[in-house]
Amino acid sequence: MRRPLVNRHTQQRIGFALLALAALIVVIPIILVVLVIIARGIGAINWEFLTQAPREGMKAGGIFPAIVGTLLLMAGTALAAIPVGIGGAIYLSEYARDSWLTRAIRLAIINLAGIPSVVYGLFGLGMFVLFLRLGTSIIAGSLTLAIMTIPIIISSTEEALRAVPTEFRTVNASLGGTRWQGIRNIVLPQSLPGIITGVILGLLRAAGETAPILFTVAAFFLPRLPSSLFDQTMALPYHLYVISTQVPGMPEKVQYGTALVLLALVLSLNIVATIVRSYFRRRRQW
Amino acid sequence: MEFAKAPGLTKRWGEFAIETIIRVLGLSSIGFVVMIFLFLLREGLPTFWEIPLNNLLGTRWYPTFDYFGAVPLVLGSVLVTLLAIVIALPLGLATAVFVREIAPPWAREILKPVIEVLAGIPSVVLGFFGMTLVAPLVREVLGAPTGLTAFTGALLLAYMALPTMISVAEDALDTVPKSYRDAGLSMGATQWQTIWRVVVPAARSGVVTAVMLGMGRAIGETMAVMMVTGNAARLPLSLDSLFRPVRTMTATIAAEMGEVAQGSTHYHALFGLGIILFALTFVINLAAAATIFKKRRRGGLR
Numbered sequence: 001m002r003r004p005l006v007n008r009h010t011q012q013r014i015g016f017a018l019l020a021l022a023a024l025i026v027v028i029p030i031i032l033v034v035l036v037i038i039a040r041g042i043g044a045i046n047w048e049f050l051t052q053a054p055r056e057g058m059k060a061g062g063i064f065p066a067i068v069g070t071l072l073l074m075a076g077t078a079l080a081a082i083p084v085g086i087g088g089a090i091y092l093s094e095y096a097r098d099s100w101l102t103r104a105i106r107l108a109i110i111n112l113a114g115i116p117s118v119v120y121g122l123f124g125l126g127m128f129v130l131f132l133r134l135g136t137s138i139i140a141g142s143l144t145l146a147i148m149t150i151p152i153i154i155s156s157t158e159e160a161l162r163a164v165p166t167e168f169r170t171v172n173a174s175l176g177g178t179r180w181q182g183i184r185n186i187v188l189p190q191s192l193p194g195i196i197t198g199v200i201l202g203l204l205r206a207a208g209e210t211a212p213i214l215f216t217v218a219a220f221f222l223p224r225l226p227s228s229l230f231d232q233t234m235a236l237p238y239h240l241y242v243i244s245t246q247v248p249g250m251p252e253k254v255q256y257g258t259a260l261v262l263l264a265l266v267l268s269l270n271i272v273a274t275i276v277r278s279y280f281r282r283r284r285q286w
Numbered sequence: 287m288e289f290a291k292a293p294g295l296t297k298r299w300g301e302f303a304i305e306t307i308i309r310v311l312g313l314s315s316i317g318f319v320v321m322i323f324l325f326l327l328r329e330g331l332p333t334f335w336e337i338p339l340n341n342l343l344g345t346r347w348y349p350t351f352d353y354f355g356a357v358p359l360v361l362g363s364v365l366v367t368l369l370a371i372v373i374a375l376p377l378g379l380a381t382a383v384f385v386r387e388i389a390p391p392w393a394r395e396i397l398k399p400v401i402e403v404l405a406g407i408p409s410v411v412l413g414f415f416g417m418t419l420v421a422p423l424v425r426e427v428l429g430a431p432t433g434l435t436a437f438t439g440a441l442l443l444a445y446m447a448l449p450t451m452i453s454v455a456e457d458a459l460d461t462v463p464k465s466y467r468d469a470g471l472s473m474g475a476t477q478w479q480t481i482w483r484v485v486v487p488a489a490r491s492g493v494v495t496a497v498m499l500g501m502g503r504a505i506g507e508t509m510a511v512m513m514v515t516g517n518a519a520r521l522p523l524s525l526d527s528l529f530r531p532v533r534t535m536t537a538t539i540a541a542e543m544g545e546v547a548q549g550s551t552h553y554h555a556l557f558g559l560g561i562i563l564f565a566l567t568f569v570i571n572l573a574a575a576a577t578i579f580k581k582r583r584r585g586g587l588r
Contacts (some may be wrong), residue, residue, distance in 0.1 A: 012478035016388055023389070024378030026448060027400045033407065084311055091312025095305070101313075107575055108315040114499070114571040115564065116506025117409075118536045122543070122560040126325040130548065135532065147318050154315065178297075180304050208408025211508040211536070215543050220343050237410045244414045245513060247568075252418070259411050270406045274399070 029270055034267075044257025047175040053223035058243055059251055068225055069138075069233035070207055070265070073217065076142025076229075077149055077206045082199055084146070085153025092154070093161035094169075094183055113151040118150045118211040125215040141217025145242045146208040146255050152202035160194025161187060193280030199275040210237040220246075236262040326564055330557030337551060342395030342558075345534075347519040349542065349552040354533075356559065358519045363534040363563075365522045366436050366515065367505045370443035374500055378448050379486075379493060382455035405449035413513035416442045421514055422485055428529055436532035442510045447500035454499055458492020459485060491577050498574035502567050505536075512537035535559045 006014070048062050055061035088105075096102040124144030134140040164187050172182035188195075210218075218238040226233040240258045242251045333342070337354050344355030385397055420441065421433030428435075463484050470480030486493070516531025519538070539556050546552045 008476050008479065012476045013540060015478040019380050019384040019388065022377050023397055026377055026381045026445075026452075027397060029445065030400055030404045031408075033412070034403065036410070036419065037415065084314055087308050087311030088315060091308045095308060096312060103579070105312060105315055107572070108319045110578075111319055111568055111571050111573045112315055114502040114506070114574075116508065116536055116567060117559050118323070118508040118539050119326070119563050119567075121508070122329070122539065123322045123325050124555055125543070126329045126557070127321065131325070150318070151315065167327045178301050180301050182327045204406060208406070208410070210408070210410045211540055214540055237408050240414055241410050241513070244417060253579075255414065255418075259414050259561075262408060263411055266406050266408060267403060270403065274402070 002045045012113055034263065036265055037256060040252070041256035041258075041260030044253040045260065046047055049257055050261070054221065055223075057250070058221060058247060059254065063234075063236070063261065064237060065222060065225055066236045066239040066258070067233040067261065069219075069235040070262075072138055072226065073141055073145060073213065073235060074203050074207050074235060076138055077145040077218050078199070078203055080143055080146035081149040081153055081202065081206075085150045085199070085202070086157050088150070088154045089157035089161060090183060090188075093158045094179065094187065109151045112147070113155070115148075116211075117148065117209055118214075120144055120212040123147075124212060135230060136215070136217055136219075136232050138217055138226060138233055139229045141213045141233075141235075144212045144216045145209065148209070148212055149202040152205060153198050156198025156201065157191075157195045158264070160191035160198065163194065164190045187248060193276050197273045197277045198211065200269050200276070204269040204273075207269070208237055208262065208266050210241055213238055236265070299452065306339055315465060323564065326557055326561050327444040330561045332554040333551075333558035334341035336554060345521050346507055347538070349546075349555065352551070354551075354555045356555075356562070358521045359533055359535045359538050359559065360562065361522050362436070362515075362519070362532040363505055363536070365527070365532060366439045366443060366534055367501055368527065369436065369440035370447060370504045371497060371501055373440060374447045374451055374504075375497060377444070378451035378496065378500070379455055381448075382452050382459060382496075383481060383486065385452070386456050387458040387485065388477070401449050404445065408509075409446060409507060410509040411511075412442055412446065413510035416510060416514040430529055432516060432531060434514055435529045436515060436522060436533055437528050439511045439515035439532070439534075440528075442514055443504040443507055446507055446510065447504045451496040451500040454496035455489070455493055458489040458496065461492065462488045495574050495577045498570055498577070502570040502574070505570070507561060507565055508540050512540055517541065535563055539563075 050062055050067065051064050052062035054063065055063050088109075092102070092105065096105070121144065124140060124147075128134045128140035129136055129142050132140075134143075168186050168190065169182050172186055173179075177185070213235055217232060217235070219232040219234050220242055222232060222234050236258065240255070240262060243258060244255050333354075337352075341352075341354055342356055344353060344463040345357050346353040346355045347358055381397070381401075385394055389397065417434075421435075421438050423433065424430070424435060424438050424441075425433030466484050467480055467486055471477065475483070511534050513535065515534065517533045517537055518531035519533040520527075520530075522528075522530070522532050536570060539559055542552070543556050546556065
């Protein structure tokens with residue numbers, strides 16, 4: 001037998017060190033990205049930046065319309081995606097049997113989750129903007145983002161629903177409750193924290209997406225607030241794209257400031273989701 | 287003695303109505319996939335009779351001069367995606383093994399949330415970071431005329447694919463029964479040997495799934511890639527094209543769709559690229575799903 005170069009315990013020590021190194025190579029750039037954006041962007045953040053419209057070719061003033069636009073898009077996405085996503089998850093967890101149809105639905109969800117965001121943008125343009133004649137509008141953008149968010153909400157909600165023990169449903173049935181009564185009174189309340197977590201994760205994904213809103217809602221520059229659902233709007237991710245690639249001579253501070261606001265929005269939602277999940281997991285009795 | 291009343295007619299109707307709604311919502315996912323496909327076809331299929339095939343299969347993409355050769359774009363996407371996976375697979379697998387098998391609890395408590403943060407960073411923010419800091423660094427290190435290269439794009443894509451790959455690989459390691467590890471150790475193997483000769487091979491179908499899903503994520507990524515790859519539509523054939531600008535299908539759609547007239551040949555051609563992307567991710571996800579379903583059927587192993 002070939003003698004190994006080093007003793008196998010040394011080999012293990014070297015190996016473990018390499019694994020730890022790989023983990024460091026993964027996390028250090030992430031921490032660096034966040035820190036650099038905070039350090040360079042914090043100087044731009046002030047009351048004017050957060051509450052004023054851009055001025056002087058977006059080089060001065062604030063990003064208020066973009067912030068409002070992103071919040072509006074999130075609200076629209078939530079309205080459209082939450083009922084469909086939760087309903088779809090209830091079907092899969094509580095009603096569906098293991099049949100070819102159920103497998104087809106699962107396949108569809110996996111595929112929806114994998115469709116590139118820019119393809120969602122094309123679809124939104126073809127269906128909502130042109131075919132349904134909604135124009136480039138908040139409603140078209142929200143619906144596009146909603147369809148992209150639905151698979152995320154379905155998967156996490158289904159997981160939360162399935163975590164509720166079967167006995168709870170059996171008890172409901174033995175007391176004469178119908179299936180829907182059991183879902184409404186027992187299963188949904190018990191799984192609510194998990195559902196909320198999933199919904200937040202879905203919405204923060206929608207908040208950060210640029211490609212799906214490029215041709216469905218985003219306005220290059222619109223210093224006023226949108227007046228109706230059929231209006232265009234600015235949005236944070238698209239604004240960041242515009243000021244970092246389309247406008248020459250943009251002050252770096254404004255770019256990093258915008259990136260920081262977007263990052264802060266997304267990360268704070270992320271933290272809320274994590275807290276909801278861990279808080280309720282600790283309190284759970286079963 | 288009084289008997290409990292049978293559920294009233296309205297209540298039964300209510301139950302029926304709700305059940306019907308939920309059934310429809312359950313089926314809606316299939317409807318969405320079909321709808322997306324149909325709308326892509328509706329707007330994209332005209333490409334194939336408006337543009338002669340030898341033009342489509344050509345090597346030049348200059349829409350203003352009616353050249354719609356998609357080959358450089360497809361190869362650009364493939365090149366950037368494969369390179370991203372080559373970077374991400376070792377890092378992702380090693381990190382997953384580290385987190386699952388050997389990291390002390392405190393290290394796990396730090397690693398997991400940080401990786402989750404990465405999953406949450408919007409791609410446009412990563413693209414901006416790549417543009418302003420990574421690209422200049424790449425240019426310095428390589429001494430190349432520009433830092434906006436296929437390599438820069440692949441580097442960012444690798445990090446964007448990592449959260450998915452790590453979490454899927456972790457799940458796969460998780461499904462390997464503890465008895466496998468015990469058996470390895472009791473044979474006198476070190477933990478290191480057990481991990482690489484027993485645990486990881488037993489989890490290989492999950493690792494394949496991780497690669498698939500990472501690839502799906504990478505090939506469809508748009509903003510970050512558009513911002514750091516330089517977007518030059520040329521054939522990436524030689525090895526040094528890794529360090530030259532390249533242009534992907536996603537970036538082409540995102541950059542050009544805003545400027546085309548609706549219904550023009552160029553417009554249809556961009557939807558045609560959408561069809562190609564849809565088909566590619568469909569196949570990749572189907573393959574990933576197949577391994578997931580197979581694993582489920584083998585569930586008794588645990």
